[in-house]
Amino acid sequence: MRTNPVGTVTPRLGVDIGGLILKNPVMTASGTFGYGEEYAAYNDLNRLGAIIVKGLSLESRPGNPPPRIMETASGMLNAIGLENVGVRDFIREKLPFLRQFDLPVIANIFGETLDEYQKVAEILNRAKGVHALEVNISCPNVKKGGIAFGADPDMAAEVTRKVKGAVDLPVIVKLTPNVTDVAVIAESVEAAGANAVSLINTITGMSIDVERRVPHLKNVTGGLSGPAIKPIALRMVWQVARRVKVPVIGIGGIMNANDALEFLIAGARAIQIGTASFVNPRAVSDILDGLAAYLARHDISHINNLIGTLTGGEEC
Amino acid sequence: MGKSGSERMPCGEPYRSAVSCRVMENRRVAEGYFIMSLGLPAACDTPLPGQFVMLRAKGVQAPLLGRPLSVYAFKRGEKGATLEVLYKVAGTGTLLFSGLPDGGDVEVLGPLGGRFEISPGVKNVILVAGGVGVAPLSFLASHCRGDRADARPRITCYVGAGSADALVGLDRLEASCSDVRICTDDGSCGHHGLVTDLLEKDFNLLDSRDSVICACGPSAMLKRMAELLEKHTVACQISMEERMACGLGACLGCAVAVKAGDGGFRYRRVCKDGPIFDLRELIWER
Numbered sequence: 394m395r396t397n398p399v400g401t402v403t404p405r406l407g408v409d410i411g412g413l414i415l416k417n418p419v420m421t422a423s424g425t426f427g428y429g430e431e432y433a434a435y436n437d438l439n440r441l442g443a444i445i446v447k448g449l450s451l452e453s454r455p456g457n458p459p460p461r462i463m464e465t466a467s468g469m470l471n472a473i474g475l476e477n478v479g480v481r482d483f484i485r486e487k488l489p490f491l492r493q494f495d496l497p498v499i500a501n502i503f504g505e506t507l508d509e510y511q512k513v514a515e516i517l518n519r520a521k522g523v524h525a526l527e528v529n530i531s532c533p534n535v536k537k538g539g540i541a542f543g544a545d546p547d548m549a550a551e552v553t554r555k556v557k558g559a560v561d562l563p564v565i566v567k568l569t570p571n572v573t574d575v576a577v578i579a580e581s582v583e584a585a586g587a588n589a590v591s592l593i594n595t596i597t598g599m600s601i602d603v604e605r606r607v608p609h610l611k612n613v614t615g616g617l618s619g620p621a622i623k624p625i626a627l628r629m630v631w632q633v634a635r636r637v638k639v640p641v642i643g644i645g646g647i648m649n650a651n652d653a654l655e656f657l658i659a660g661a662r663a664i665q666i667g668t669a670s671f672v673n674p675r676a677v678s679d680i681l682d683g684l685a686a687y688l689a690r691h692d693i694s695h696i697n698n699l700i701g702t703l704t705g706g707e708e709c
Numbered sequence: 710m711g712k713s714g715s716e717r718m719p720c721g722e723p724y725r726s727a728v729s730c731r732v733m734e735n736r737r738v739a740e741g742y743f744i745m746s747l748g749l750p751a752a753c754d755t756p757l758p759g760q761f762v763m764l765r766a767k768g769v770q771a772p773l774l775g776r777p778l779s780v781y782a783f784k785r786g787e788k789g790a791t792l793e794v795l796y797k798v799a800g801t802g803t804l805l806f807s808g809l810p811d812g813g814d815v816e817v818l819g820p821l822g823g824r825f826e827i828s829p830g831v832k833n834v835i836l837v838a839g840g841v842g843v844a845p846l847s848f849l850a851s852h853c854r855g856d857r858a859d860a861r862p863r864i865t866c867y868v869g870a871g872s873a874d875a876l877v878g879l880d881r882l883e884a885s886c887s888d889v890r891i892c893t894d895d896g897s898c899g900h901h902g903l904v905t906d907l908l909e910k911d912f913n914l915l916d917s918r919d920s921v922i923c924a925c926g927p928s929a930m931l932k933r934m935a936e937l938l939e940k941h942t943v944a945c946q947i948s949m950e951e952r953m954a955c956g957l958g959a960c961l962g963c964a965v966a967v968k969a970g971d972g973g974f975r976y977r978r979v980c981k982d983g984p985i986f987d988l989r990e991l992i993w994e995r
Contacts, residue, residue, distance in 0.1 A: 455975060455976055459976075462962035668773075672773055672775065675724070
């Protein structure tokens with residue numbers, strides 16, 4: 394691991410995500426932090442555990458027609474449709490900006506076919522400054538690919554094997570909550586070689602304009618994120634962390650350090666901040682400060698001594 | 710805050726954040742319309758005409774997201790600055806704003822987005838405001854008035870509203886513009902009809918070499934303007950509105966379709982690529 398600027402490192406926050414060493418467990422969730430540029434004026438990107446960039450496909454995608462978002466009770470629906478610049482333009486135009494920071498870059502990848510996943514992975518494996526891949530098998534907002542792979546244990550394993558076979562980078566597989574038992578999918582991708590799993594992606598939902606009797610989103614359905622989904626995400630992370638040995642990365646409605654701590658105590662090795670960055674562009678920095686303060690306050694020497702330490706309770 | 714800020718490199722200088730500030734006054738100016746004055750610290754950036762802020766009630770989790778509001782006025786004082794927004798109650802976010810007491814705490818992120826561009830040679834600025842769309846145009850008009858007398862363009866403003874009760878911001882417009890022409894849908898004030906009808910009549914008097922139109926209003930008004938402009942060459946900048954989550958260009962939620970080569974289209978972000986667009990660039994029906 395490279396050295397960090399003086400005064401920005403809290404050594405006791407370091408975590409190991411399937412071979413990827415992070416200076417702290419705070420990452421940005423894919424699709425909520427662009428390619429880092431928009432948030433660099435608000436945060437010292439050198440401080441973050443990692444950035445996970447907007448999902449990349451082989452070719453650029455225009456995304457879905459608007460309206461694309463709608464706020465709902467304690468959350469928001471989105472159906473962006475994986476708008477992105479394409480993997481080659483990402484490497485050419487976006488990656489150089491990120492390389493100037495001491496910041497592990499995790500490329501989120503997406504494909505409509507197994508071949509596309511493999512090709513995108515191969516291209517990123519050769520790029521300088523990509524430290525790991527996060528495989529999106531859970532996007533609810535596109536017709537082909539995405540969740541079609543993530544909802545079936547065998548398909549999920551197949552994508553994982555394809556990507557693992559194409560790269561020597563750590564591979565994180567991002568799971569969908571829109572299944573009966575997310576732990577089954579987690580076990581399946583672990584057996585297929587995933588170095589870590591991240592969950593949850595958004596929960597499929599919808600909202601209707603009753604005056605006009607039309608959906609608020611042009612795509613009709615979208616992915617629900619924000620505080621509304623946190624209890625569900627936390628439950629799923631807790632379930633999965635007990636069933637797999639690989640690190641689990643917790644995502645879903647984390648708005649502050651307290652929320653992040655809940656996920657870590659439930660067994661997440663790291664966490665991702667998504668919708669909170671829309672509400673407060675400094676959310677990632679604030680949450681990082683809050684985690685460090687909590688460890689100091691509870692005299693916990695290393696964050697590893699906190700992860701998965703949930704006690705009490707009795708399942709009836 | 711400000712556009713230049715987003716290009717600033719992290720090299721030890723303090724990072725930007727939303728600014729916590731007080732509501733100095735939250736005044737109802739017509740049924741469903743309010744002007745909120747916010748007291749900002751002296752270190753805040755000066756907004757330019759057309760820019761917006763993301764506004765949130767502090768400490769409130771519902772509504773969750775900030776609401777994008779155009780800057781209506783901005784003034785520096787000895788100890789700080791005053792920023793005003795003119796808004797219409799249209800949903801849960803603005804309904805909450807309307808109930809904020811004087812002295813209430815809010816968070817302001819911005820100024821964000823691009824500005825109206827009036828090049829030095831322009832002699833005639835035509836403003837076309839529909840409803841609450843008057844807000845950014847009034848700010849633009851007051852800016853133009855601040856230009857040197859010999860460089861000051863003539864400003865004509867066409868203002869449309871449903872009825873006389875919904876006409877807001879006229880005092881400021883009358884102070885800044887050479888001519889304010891009013892239309893109401895019900896004929897209760899000014900011309901009886903649409904603002905675009907009145908504009909159409911004056912269109913042929915416009916010299917496109919030294920004139921520019923700046924507009925903000927409901928999409929029906931903007932669409933009609935796009936039709937009128939097919940037969941005219943005058944430049945037209947419009948301020949667009951869309952639902953936004955971040956206001957910074959990251960969420961890609963506020964996409965609008967614009968023309969691309971070969972008769973195609975591409976999506977642009979209202980927050981970052983706009984909110985000011987060339988009217989002729991936009992695609993209204995896809």
